[in-house]
């Protein structure tokens with residue numbers, strides 16, 4: 068069971084996703100013909116706002132309870148994780164990850180986190196079409212608020228989350244074109260173009 072299975076009701080109640088959607092929209096470019104994958108998309112709070120402007124969005128998440136909160140039939144849902152994305156190579160014009168990358172540690176111990184990220188980054192790029200955009204909205208652990216969130220998630224809640232700085236994102240995707248936008252005081256949006 069994914070730890071978000073127990074949090075789905077509360078998360079759905081509290082999450083508007085609007086702020087994250089605006090950050091995503093500011094940096095990404097979306098077309099009416101785009102096929103999009105929202106990895107770690109949870110209850111679809113971000114996807115539902117983007118859906119009217121694109122062709123199709125699939126929300127991928129390991130938590131069945133989070134996905135069960137999605138009632139809007141325009142969104143496709145799929146159970147699965149970033150470690151093994153259940154889609155063929157080059158399937159999507161845009162892949163995005165909002166407030167979820169730090170959870171891709173999948174409960175592994177710290178010494179395995181980098182290996183998990185290397186698996187996930189390969190998977191995210193694999194399902195993206197050439198020249199497609201991978202967008203990542205994340206808390207910046209180099210900011211005060213970012214540090215507080217990391218403390219809360221790891222020391223209080225016990226999620227075992229790993230927050231990556233913009234320079235670590237650059238390293239993970241060093242073979243691609245990476246741009247990082249510091250859109251607000253504690254989040255960044257990374258735009259990675261698949262070469």
Ligand SMILES: C[S@@+](CC[C@H](N)C(=O)[O-])C[C@H]1O[C@@H](n2cnc3c(N)ncnc32)[C@H](O)[C@@H]1O
Pocket residue numbers: 069071082084087106107108109110111112113127128129130133147148149150164165166167170171172173
């Ligand atoms: C904080 S929620 C964010 C949900 C959504 N992106 C949003 O912004 O509303 C993090 C999500 O990441 C998912 N998650 C955890 N581990 C994952 C993994 N290995 N692969 C994909 N998603 C994962 C969780 O199930 C959860 O739904």
